[in-house]
């Protein structure tokens with residue numbers, strides 16, 4: 001049976017929608033389980049923008065799952081595919097991009113995402129990330145006896161990188177994913193108003 005997808009969108013006003021007319025790409029970065037794929041889809045549906053998920057694009061083009069690519073080509077092979085994908089997706093216009101959690105590790109990826117538009121970092125604690133990812137076998141880097149330890153190390157190393165490149169940082173907690181998407185829309189709206197000198 002094929003996986004059922006939720007294509008929910010949020011009610012925003014025409015005025016709010018209009019504010020986004022000149023906003024370039026919106027790219028989501030963050031650790032595994034931070035909500036990039038789930039929130040990105042809602043954000044794209046709400047803003048009526050095309051949606052791309054770098055992991056999903058790699059999987060659909062290779063015909064192999066992320067764990068299979070890691071198994072056959074190693075992490076290095078996956079990162080090469082990811083870099084090509086990030087470059088390609090970043091060149092699109094006014095789309096929403098959910099990146100893979102490790103895409104920010106390469107300077108060329110960071111530069112491409114920044115050049116393409118706004119970068120939003122979905123931040124949360126390793127403990128919460130573990131809760132969200134623990135039953136999913138699709139993340140090869142967490143398939144070890146101490147996934148919390150791995151998430152803590154990744155958080156320590158990557159949090160400064162995500163934070164430094166982000167235009168907007170959204171801390172996610174126990175709220176729903178739709179609230180996170182709305183929070184992003186509000187934060188970008190505020191940034192536009194500020195950049196235009198309206199506030």
Ligand SMILES: Nc1ncnc2c1ncn2[C@@H]1O[C@H](COP(=O)(O)OP(=O)(O)OP(=O)(O)O)[C@@H](O)[C@H]1O
Pocket residue numbers: 030031032033034035036037038039055098099100101132133139172173174175176177180
């Ligand atoms: N803010 C949130 N509140 C509750 N659940 C969440 C939240 N964000 C994400 N989740 C849940 O966590 C799980 C993982 O989310 P998702 O796949 O979107 O993460 P991701 O950032 O895309 O991870 P990856 O880097 O591995 O692709 C999903 O089941 C999603 O519904």
Ligand SMILES: O=C(O)C1=C[C@@H](O)[C@@H](O)[C@H](O)C1
Pocket residue numbers: 031032055066099100101102103138139140141
């Ligand atoms: O954080 C990471 O390094 C990864 C995150 C996922 O999105 C996938 O891109 C892959 O599992 C690696």
Ligand SMILES: [Mg+2]
Pocket residue numbers: 036037038053055098099100
């Ligand atoms: Mg994802």
